Amino acid sequence: MGKTIAEKILSHKSGQDAYANDIVVADLDFVMGQDGTSGLAIRAFEDMQAKKVFDPSRIAMVIDHSAPSPLQGVSALHKQMRDFAAQQGIYLYDIGDGVCHQLLPEQGHVVPGDLVIGADSHTCTYGAINVFSTGVGSTDLAAGLVSGKLWFKVPETFKFVLNGKLPAGVYSKDLILYLIGDVSADGATYMAAEYTGEAVDDLSVEARFTMSNMAIEMGAKVGLMRADQKTIDWVQAHSKRVIQAVESDEDARYARIKEYDVSSLEPQVAKPHTVDNVSPITEVVGTPIQQGLIGTCTNGRLEDLRIAASILKGKKIHKDNRLIIAPSSRQVFIQAIREGLIETFVQAGAAVVTPGCGPCVGTHNGVPSDGENVISTANRNFKGRMGNPNAFIYLGSPATVAASVLKGEISDPREHIE
Amino acid sequence: MDLQGRAHKFGDDVNTDYIISGRYKFKTLDMKELARHVMEDLDPDFYSKVNKGDFIVAGRNFGCGSSREQAPLAIINAxxxxxxAKSFARIFYRNCINTGLPLIECDTDQIDPGDELKVDLEGGVLYNLSKEIEIPITPLPPVMLKILSDGGLVEHFKKYGGFNFE
Known part of the structure; x- marks a missing residue:
């Protein structure tokens, strides 16, 4: 019987002929922790009475969630990570280097065919480049650090077939929000999502990351795509590692298959306080906004900044709005400076902050006030997510956020597209 | 292992930001301190209402969202x-097994706030003592039972030096 991408990678890494629902113990190609999860993982590593990590060249810790440190307690956690990294010889990405999910592919640590865990739920992002990558907690991370292995239940696969071409002003963010709204927050729980079809093939690799990043928002373990020539070219530009790309077999068995025609899709917005509370933008246009956020592991890449800058160029954001820009990495930041995008944002009235996760996870860098509405390119709009349970978060594409802060209300970005 | 206590009821899709907000969890590894804020954004007085051994009872997809292990640890320390719950999100599910927080998957429509419950984990039955009914519970997979019976994943690794499901 044929296999899905998920079944193939987990078979290969475990040495077992594995199918959905089998339990395997498999070898990990890369292991990652961030500053919200590494502290507990280091504690568990010590409690396991381990002395050395399995392979320092396959481990990174990333200081991104509260970076630079806004608090004394956080500074202690950061120091603990720096000390552990120095002592074990693992990679450490410090403040300003970027968001973990941008860094792992960008720095060439992960390539097609890999099996990767990260102590962060959005580790599913690298599925876009054909990596079986999934989020775990701190104790699982510690087990990975010690042994280079983890147990997995091989997931069933939910295949999304996306036909047609996305209209102008409609992006991969709109597409994934639409899918989450359609299948709901637990529509793919315990499953691997697999995105296929013409609409996926047409996307840039950067835009594909957005879709895989949000697989967790429908409960999925990973959001996989096949590796096409675009993937191979992108990966080879970032990594020297050997690529072992994997495709699903024609006769692979899927738990569920859903087909969509994306050619008349409108921009989508997720309304407070769940990611699956999705509407076409035409239903929410005019909702007053006080703050915008463009950045995060979902939409802080160069392409996202270019789209936002093209709408904001030569204009000023609404006088009663704030706009926060958080490039997803140092490299993205540098390139955005070179291309004049950062100047465009600052001239338009934006505040540009250190590459990192702060505003999205509510640790610092833009906590909204009571009763305020925020429009954000992030992946979660849970109550309290940005640090205030009395604020309201709407999610949209970088184009939607840029168009909205110009008017001070949720606005259709298609008005800015020729 | 028998567990007994009162039900504190919540709805569907209770995410880990609600269990313990990001504005607290990055500050400290002191779980007793984090426990004071457990479920705070859904019920500001929750911590003060809990008696030792009480249950959180919820609908579908409990623990969705972030992978923070502070979520089960804050619940344990409360x-x-x-x-x-009717179902759990997968990262949270693993984190609970790894840290030793028992999870019970069953139909929770027959449980109301304040009901007195008793759970027989080995027997696979939940007794709603207030309503005098039995509710069957979904058994845990063998790998998870093994980790739980070893006292969590840290103890499993201390015992075997790695994974051992033989």
């Missing part, structure tokens, strides 16, 4: 005996 003296909650177990979480009972």
């Amino acid at each position: 003296d909650i005996g177990a979480v009972i």
Whole structure:
């Protein structure tokens, strides 16, 4: 019987002929922790009475969630990570280097065919480049650090077939929000999502990351795509590692298959306080906004900044709005400076902050006030997510956020597209 | 292992930001301190209402969202005996097994706030003592039972030096 991408990678890494629902113990190609999860993982590593990590060249810790440190307690956690990294010889990405999910592919640590865990739920992002990558907690991370292995239940696969071409002003963010709204927050729980079809093939690799990043928002373990020539070219530009790309077999068995025609899709917005509370933008246009956020592991890449800058160029954001820009990495930041995008944002009235996760996870860098509405390119709009349970978060594409802060209300970005 | 306590009821899709908000969890590894803020954004007085051994009872997809292990640890340190829900999100599910927080998957429509519950984990039955009914519970997979019976994943690794499911 044929296999899905998920079944193939987990078979290969475990040495077992594995199918959905089998339990395997498999070898990990890369292991990652961030500053919200590494502290507990280091504690568990010590409690396991381990002395050395399995392979320092396959481990990174990333200081991104509260970076630079806004608090004394956080500074202690950061120091603990720096000390552990120095002592074990693992990679450490410090403040300003970027968001973990941008860094792992960008720095060439992960390539097609890999099996990767990260102590962060959005580790599913690298599925876009054909990596079986999934989020775990701190104790699982510690087990990975010690042994280079983890147990997995091989997931069933939910295949999304996306036909047609996305209209102008409609992006991969709109597409994934639409899918989450359609299948709901637990529509793919315990499953691997697999995105296929013409609409996926047409996307840039950067835009594909957005879709895989949000697989967790429908409960999925990973959001996989096949590796096409675009993937191979992108990966080879970032990594020297050997690529072992994997495709699903024609006769692979899927738990569920859903087909969509994306050619008349409108921009989508997720309304407070769940990611699956999705509407076409035409239903929410005019909702007053006080703050915008463009950045995060979902939409802080160069392409996202270019789209936002093209709408904001030569204009000023609404006088009663704030706009926060958080490039997803140092490299993205540098390139955005070179291309004049950062100047465009600052001239338009934006505040540009250190590459990192702060505003999205509510640790610092833009906590909204009571009763305020925020429009954000992030992946979660849970109550309290940005640090205030009395604020309201709407999610949209970088184009939607840029168009909205110009008017001070949720606005259709298609008005800015020729 | 028998567990007994009162039900504190919540709805569907209770995410880990609600269990313990990001504005607290990055500050400290002191779980007793984090426990004071457990479920705060859904019920500001929740921590003060809990008696030792009480249950969190919820609908579908409990624990969705972030992978923070502070979520089960804050629940444990708030003296909650177990979480009972119709279904759980997968990272949270693993984190609970790894840290030793019992999870019970069953139909929670037959449980109301304040009901007195008793759970027989080995026997696979939940007794709603207030309503005098029995509710069957979904058994845990063998790998998870093994980790739980070893006392969590840290103890499993101390015992075997790695994974051992033979």
